Amino acid sequence: MNPDPAHAWRGPRWALPLLLAGLSMMGPFAIDTFLPAFDGIAASLHATPVQMQQTLSVYLFGFAAMNLFHGALADSFGRRPVVLTGIAVFTLASAGCALADSIGALVFWRAVQGLSAGAGMVVARVIVRDLFAPVPAQRVLSQVTIWFGMAPAVAPLVGGILFDTLGWRSIFWLLVALGAVLGLINARLLPETLPPGAAQRFAPWPLLRGYAQMVGSGRFLALVVASGIPFNGMFLYVLSAPAFLGGHLELAPTQFFWFFLCTVSGVMGGAWASGRLAGRITPRRQIRWGYVIMIGIGLVNVAINLWLPPHPVSSILPVAIYAFGWSMMTPVVTLLLLDMVPERRGMVSSVQSSLSSVSNGLVAGVLAPLVMHSGLAMALASLVLGLSGLVCWTWVKRRLPPPSS
Numbered sequence: 001m002n003p004d005p006a007h008a009w010r011g012p013r014w015a016l017p018l019l020l021a022g023l024s025m026m027g028p029f030a031i032d033t034f035l036p037a038f039d040g041i042a043a044s045l046h047a048t049p050v051q052m053q054q055t056l057s058v059y060l061f062g063f064a065a066m067n068l069f070h071g072a073l074a075d076s077f078g079r080r081p082v083v084l085t086g087i088a089v090f091t092l093a094s095a096g097c098a099l100a101d102s103i104g105a106l107v108f109w110r111a112v113q114g115l116s117a118g119a120g121m122v123v124a125r126v127i128v129r130d131l132f133a134p135v136p137a138q139r140v141l142s143q144v145t146i147w148f149g150m151a152p153a154v155a156p157l158v159g160g161i162l163f164d165t166l167g168w169r170s171i172f173w174l175l176v177a178l179g180a181v182l183g184l185i186n187a188r189l190l191p192e193t194l195p196p197g198a199a200q201r202f203a204p205w206p207l208l209r210g211y212a213q214m215v216g217s218g219r220f221l222a223l224v225v226a227s228g229i230p231f232n233g234m235f236l237y238v239l240s241a242p243a244f245l246g247g248h249l250e251l252a253p254t255q256f257f258w259f260f261l262c263t264v265s266g267v268m269g270g271a272w273a274s275g276r277l278a279g280r281i282t283p284r285r286q287i288r289w290g291y292v293i294m295i296g297i298g299l300v301n302v303a304i305n306l307w308l309p310p311h312p313v314s315s316i317l318p319v320a321i322y323a324f325g326w327s328m329m330t331p332v333v334t335l336l337l338l339d340m341v342p343e344r345r346g347m348v349s350s351v352q353s354s355l356s357s358v359s360n361g362l363v364a365g366v367l368a369p370l371v372m373h374s375g376l377a378m379a380l381a382s383l384v385l386g387l388s389g390l391v392c393w394t395w396v397k398r399r400l401p402p403p404s405s
Helices: 015-024 026-032 036-043 049-077 079-097 105-133 134-166 168-190 204-215 217-238 243-246 253-277 285-307 312-338 342-371 376-400
Strands: none
Touching: 015 036, 015 105, 015 134, 026 049, 026 079, 026 105, 026 134, 026 168, 026 204, 026 217, 026 243, 036 049, 036 105, 036 134, 036 243, 036 253, 049 079, 049 105, 049 168, 049 204, 049 342, 079 105, 079 204, 079 342, 105 134, 105 342, 134 168, 134 253, 204 217, 204 342, 217 253, 217 285, 217 312, 243 253, 243 376, 253 285, 253 312, 253 376, 285 312, 285 376, 312 342, 312 376, 342 376
């Protein structure tokens, strides 16, 4: 924790979560605005469904690959330079997507977007723990999630409107504008929170030792799975939105907004509950409650798909409730991870994001195409992903030391 947090952030307390949410939302916003134009882009660039699915997969794999280094760079050179560079590259890549004249060019620039988009998300978590002890850090992370949740709710609606009125390229020009605005705001306001004298040496062997320490730790990997894999139980539906919403539920692209609104409301509600529960119940109990909600609604979702015909309310509401459970417990798991190696919190955040993003990429490129044809198959896959996280949490919870204060 920064020894003098009051001097690292001089703005209003409420403004810091908003600033960090802006950094965190770059990656998801670049996905959610894009989905309503999926079929239109395919027609414009003469791309097959498999090729279009790769525009999601390469983004997520690029996100995962570079996330291994964002945090390590932030541990060595400071939080500000990494964030500002990431925003600049993201803005450039968004312009490349807008100007793409072939599916190959679009895939390439989407990969560059993924390589840069994670900088803000990785470093934002670290900044929170740099400044605050665990309980207030949990509250701030919850506030970040609440603000951050507004972007995915608005993004599909904006993407659909832009696609219908100005064409798919306007979506990427919007991302260019957002990147430019975020860059200017952060250049002016973002503090450097890496404590003086805490910088780590950026050299191959120390980095490899740090990565090996984390990847070789069963406790660390179990915590990553406990948070990241259950997320895919919700994210599977986001990735499959064109088939799930347009195919099974027969919604128009501009109606995708309702799915994202409900799902993000679940995320925001869970984050609000997490902040309210911080310091009032133990972290382990809060995580347990989150899993009870996720697994319970996962079973209900399977039953609905077995016995009821597809309907927007009965199909979308379980995803929103699942999102509530995941969001209620994930800030606690994130803080447990960051405190496992406090001298290298940036690297911890990097490895967590990278491993989680690899799983996201596998879900996008492998699992989603396999199950998106069937509502029941999607519900079963979501339940299995949630249960996978529960198994890891059950194993690791007795092997963790008490959280630091």
